[in-house]
Amino acid sequence: MTSADGRFDAAVTGIGMVTPAGLGTQASWERITAADGTAARPVPALAEIRASIGCSIPDFDPAAAVGRRKAWRLDRSSQLALAAAAEAVADAGLDPATWDGARVGVVLGSGIGGAASWEKQHQILRDHGSQKVSALLIPMLAVNMAAGYIAMEIGARGPNFVTATACASxxxxxxxARELLRSGRCDVVVTGGTEACLIPSIISGFQQMGALSARQDEPGAASRPFDVDRDGFVPAEGAAVLVLERPESARARGARIRACVSGYGASADAYNATAPEPSGAGAELALRAALDDAGLAPESVDHVNAHGTSTPLNDLMEARLIRRVLGEGPSVTSVKGVTGHSLGAAGAIEVAVTALTVQNGLVPPTANLTSQDPEIDLDVVAKAPRPANVRVAVSNSFGFGGQNAVVLLTRP
Incomplete structure (x- = not known):
């Protein structure tokens, strides 16, 4: 709904999550708010490389989640996305059998796509020759296919695409997705992100660039955003999907609105392929654009769900940015202390958690924050969840290539 001052609110009516913190939204939320360490463990597929820990989802059963006949044809990233989408649509109280599919869109983020299928089939090619490579390789690895499969599952015949802005995807x-509602092109948009690439080739790449935590023998303490002893991120897999509608449509059918997406900003650092611009000038453009889009002043922000990767450079840059633009007022948290960094899915998981924070009036603590970096002059929530009156919150996401995205959420 566009208000008199020009602000457009997109209602979050459904959330689905499949994360290292838990299967389903409630299980994920409970583990994230408990913040009892990183959900990391040794990953069997990584046993032969030095960086062998990750935040995987060992209890996920693809056959149970999406059906045995479908599961074998899909990359794990698509399996996770379908499971999260099914929960989100059900949570919204929508029935795909009754909606006008031409007015339903799907916008999904993924940084890497079906890399696990690619790596597996490449090994088959080397060991057994081209005739043994799966005929399904291309639809398994193509980055757009998770969105395509969601559309097939729920009969969404509106715009369908994937955004690939690395860890901001x-x-x-x-x-x-919100823009599709604002333009009038869609009445419902299923949106979010997915990633599943805890595989040797990808993790070795991060390992070689020095981005990962060296705490391989302490997986539960390895991801420690904003801590003085942080030393790198812990890779993860996961998916989160949200259902967005216009508030007036949601209210007309009696739907629960968890929160509203009221602002969005995007920008580029134009600085470095992998390192953030140290001053945060590029990220600041995205944050200020989200505030302007929502028609809100910086001092109105009550809470920041930070990108907070647990890397020395990112956390310091982001802390300076938050302090410079938003001041000392907002509470700050990073869920990556629990979930690790799920790359293209991270931004969606964190928007979902931010929506739950707005709805529940509860800020999750930052796991493993035992000694806050003295250079990080922020009110970072640690040790225990904090009850709070969160009316306005922002979720920051930054990606390789200097790509920045900020989503602003408000209480309905």
Whole structure:
């Protein structure tokens, strides 16, 4: 709904999550708010490389989640996305059998796509020759296919695409989904992000660039955003999907509105392929754009769900940005202390958690924050969840290539 001052609110009516913190939204939320350490463990597929820990989802059963006949044809990233989408649509109280599919869109974020299928089939090619490579390789690895499969599952015949802005992909997807509602092109948009690439080739790449935590023998303490002893991120897999509608449509059918997406901003650092611009000038453009889009002043922000990767450079840059633009007022948290960093899915997981924070009036603590970096002059929530009156919150996401996305959420 566009208000008199020009602000457009997109209602979050459904959330689905499949994360290292738990299967389903409630299980994920409970583990994230408990913040009892990183959900990391040794990953069997990584046993032969030095960086062998990750935040995986060992209890996920693809056959149970999406059906045995479908599961074998899909990359794990698509399996996770379908499971999260099914929960989100059900949570919204929508029945795909009754909606006008031409008015339903799907916008999903993914940084890497079906890399696990690619790596597996490449090994088959080397060991057994081209005749043994799966005929399904291309639809398994193509980055757009998770969105395509969701559309097939729920009969969504509106715009369908994937955003690929590295670790900002999920947040970018939510921002673009809101634009489909604002333009009038769609009445419902299913949006979010997915990633599943805990595989040797990808993790070795991060390992070689020095981005990962060296705490391989302490997986539960490895991801520690904003801590003085942080030393890198812990890779993860996961998916989160949100259902967005116009508030007036949601209210007309008696739907619960968890929160509203009221602002979105995007920008580029134009600085470095992998390192953030140290001053945060590029990220600041995205944050100020989200505030302007929502028609809100910086001092109105009550809470920040930070990108907070647990890397020395990112956390310091982001802390300076938050302090410079938003001041000392907002509470700050990073869920990556629990979930690790799920790359293209991270922004979607964090937007979902931010929506739950707004709805529940409860800020999750930052796991493993035992000694806050003295250079990080922020009110970072640690040790225990904090009850709070969160009316306005922002979720920051930054990606390789200097791509930044900020989603602003408000209480309905």
């Amino acid at each position: 999920g947040a970018t997807a939510v921002g673009q």
